[in-house]
Amino acid sequence: MFKNVKNLLVLLLIFVSANSYSQTAANTAYIKRFKKVAMEEMKIYGIPASITLAQGMLESDNGKSRLAKKGNNHFGIKCADWKGKKIYHNDNRRGECFRSYPSAWGSFRDHSKFLKRKRYARLFKLKKTDYKGWAHGLRKAGYATDRKYPSKLIKLIKDNKLYVFDKAVINGKTSELLASTSNIKFTTSQGTYTSNKNTSSKHTNSNTGSNTSNSTNKNKNTTVKTSTTVNTTNTADYSYASPHTIYEHRNDLKYIVVRKGDSYAEIAEEFKVKIYGLIEFNDRNLDTPLVEGDVLYLETKRKKALEEKYKVKNGDSMYSISQKMGIKLEYLYKRNRIQFGKQPRVGSILLLRRYR
Numbered sequence: 001m002f003k004n005v006k007n008l009l010v011l012l013l014i015f016v017s018a019n020s021y022s023q024t025a026a027n028t029a030y031i032k033r034f035k036k037v038a039m040e041e042m043k044i045y046g047i048p049a050s051i052t053l054a055q056g057m058l059e060s061d062n063g064k065s066r067l068a069k070k071g072n073n074h075f076g077i078k079c080a081d082w083k084g085k086k087i088y089h090n091d092n093r094r095g096e097c098f099r100s101y102p103s104a105w106g107s108f109r110d111h112s113k114f115l116k117r118k119r120y121a122r123l124f125k126l127k128k129t130d131y132k133g134w135a136h137g138l139r140k141a142g143y144a145t146d147r148k149y150p151s152k153l154i155k156l157i158k159d160n161k162l163y164v165f166d167k168a169v170i171n172g173k174t175s176e177l178l179a180s181t182s183n184i185k186f187t188t189s190q191g192t193y194t195s196n197k198n199t200s201s202k203h204t205n206s207n208t209g210s211n212t213s214n215s216t217n218k219n220k221n222t223t224v225k226t227s228t229t230v231n232t233t234n235t236a237d238y239s240y241a242s243p244h245t246i247y248e249h250r251n252d253l254k255y256i257v258v259r260k261g262d263s264y265a266e267i268a269e270e271f272k273v274k275i276y277g278l279i280e281f282n283d284r285n286l287d288t289p290l291v292e293g294d295v296l297y298l299e300t301k302r303k304k305a306l307e308e309k310y311k312v313k314n315g316d317s318m319y320s321i322s323q324k325m326g327i328k329l330e331y332l333y334k335r336n337r338i339q340f341g342k343q344p345r346v347g348s349i350l351l352l353r354r355y356r
Helices: 002-045 049-060 066-071 104-114 118-125 131-140 149-159 163-170 236-241 264-271 275-281 318-325 329-335
Strands: 086-089 096-099 184-188 191-195 201-204 214-217 222-225 247-249 253-257 295-297 309-311 349-351
Touching: 002 049, 002 104, 002 163, 049 104, 049 131, 049 149, 049 163, 066 086, 066 096, 118 131, 131 149, 264 275, 275 295, 295 318, 318 329, 329 349
Parallel strands: none
Antiparallel strands: 086 096, 184 191, 191 201, 214 222, 247 253, 253 295, 309 349
């Protein structure tokens, strides 16, 4: 009898330990995935990153809830005056209406905007490090009805040391906490790219394999590598959840990589540019669809590239070349005296800096 009880206690201990380990792993994965977006939102809107992360972890069960999986809703925000897509879910009542987003990032941004409402105004008078005040204040303002909501948030913050992200933002040391995600890899429909988020980007055409060369920007006395090898499948979860990473093209241009569910309006809002600016920067029309993996410039492309020439490869188009080399489509046509709309022959040489 005693032996059976002892065995049951051992099994129970193993079960509890396994569950505890699983929960810790889930917490860690969620924090790693969303720490960047939480700190960015804190910079822009003033909401402690610790609070954002803790609310997301609690409300979405670390991204495993139905609302998070089906509707990218990580904060349990209901429809109210929402005009976007909706998802219905049983909560206090059956079939309640919740907001649905094209990406997890959209949920984080909407959460920040939601908390800027008048009823949460007092929270922004608290110190940015006062996560306890925020936790209690959220419930008092009506964000949640659960009396234990503040203590649940505080426990998550303490157990996972989420307060370090608040301090990092306040002290301007966010980059140190993001070191583990410094190498972002991706494949685009316009070529293959990799970046280590510094001032150089590496590039290769996915249709031609590796094509490594070094170009020197004489104006800045900097050497920019122009080779790449990339793949995004393993980093999709993290990058899709965060604000877009800004990369620097070798032609001294800033760009992002389009993600699934992106829209011109969302990107324009994120980077505080006009929608038609984005369209013009990238030689597009408003009805040109955004394709996952496309390079999208955040500023006007140059009239000339760094390289003197470009040999047309199989699968190239004038547009894909202009995007790849960071040169305006109009000037790519003009420099090569090609009628607008015509496509170059495979193997032909295009001039990128002077006129034919």
